[in-house]
Amino acid sequence: MMNFRFLILGSFAGLTLLPGCRPIESDNPSARQSANKAEPHSKQVRVSFTESIRPILSNHCTICHNSEVLPTRPNFETREGAMKSGMIVPGNPDASRILSLIKEDPAAEKAMPPVSHRLTNDQITLLKTWIEEGADWPGGEAGRVKPAFIPRE
Numbered sequence: 001m002m003n004f005r006f007l008i009l010g011s012f013a014g015l016t017l018l019p020g021c022r023p024i025e026s027d028n029p030s031a032r033q034s035a036n037k038a039e040p041h042s043k044q045v046r047v048s049f050t051e052s053i054r055p056i057l058s059n060h061c062t063i064c065h066n067s068e069v070l071p072t073r074p075n076f077e078t079r080e081g082a083m084k085s086g087m088i089v090p091g092n093p094d095a096s097r098i099l100s101l102i103k104e105d106p107a108a109e110k111a112m113p114p115v116s117h118r119l120t121n122d123q124i125t126l127l128k129t130w131i132e133e134g135a136d137w138p139g140g141e142a143g144r145v146k147p148a149f150i151p152r153e
């Protein structure tokens with residue numbers, strides 16, 4: 001009986017050590033980087049819109065950047081809205097104004113997002129890598145970003 005239990009435990013431990021058992025997507029940039037180092041040409045580890053980018057936009061941006069609150073400003077609720085604004089240039093983070101405003105000195109008048117919604121360096125790295133990788137974002141309703149919360153009046 002004992003032996004049988006060890007056998008099960010042993011094979012479980014062995015499985016988790018197999019290199020193929022690494023999660024394909026991770027919203028932890030340092031995990032991504034070490035994974036990329038091991039396999040520099042791996043196309044498997046990419047920033048996932050659903051896992052990493054949608055929560056950032058939802059928690060920090062679409063509360064304001066939606067068609068009702070800021071009708072004349074970039075709309076980050078859908079891929080179509082965001083692309084129309086020209087703020088995201090797939091494959092070209094340097095030309096993507098969404099990033100230049102986020103990275104601006106927080107004291108700058110136009111820095112984004114406004115103070116209480118600022119992003120961490122990890123979140124900025126995720127956005128940058130996602131844009132570098134082509135800003136994969138499902139079109140239409142599938143990719144809709146709802147604001148995570150509605151501010152109190």
Ligand code: HEC
Pocket residue numbers: 056057060061062063064065070073074087097098101102110112113114117119
């Ligand atoms: C509290 C409301 C609010 C939040 C949250 C917010 N923004 Fe903004 N954003 C604004 C306003 C207002 C403007 C227009 C500012 C101006 O023109 O002076 C703006 C402008 C911008 C612009 C420039 C638009 C242009 O026409 O040049 C970008 C890009 C932008 N925001 C990105 C973001 C991103 C990305 C986030 C989330 C990470 C974010 N914003 C979160 C209110 C917000």
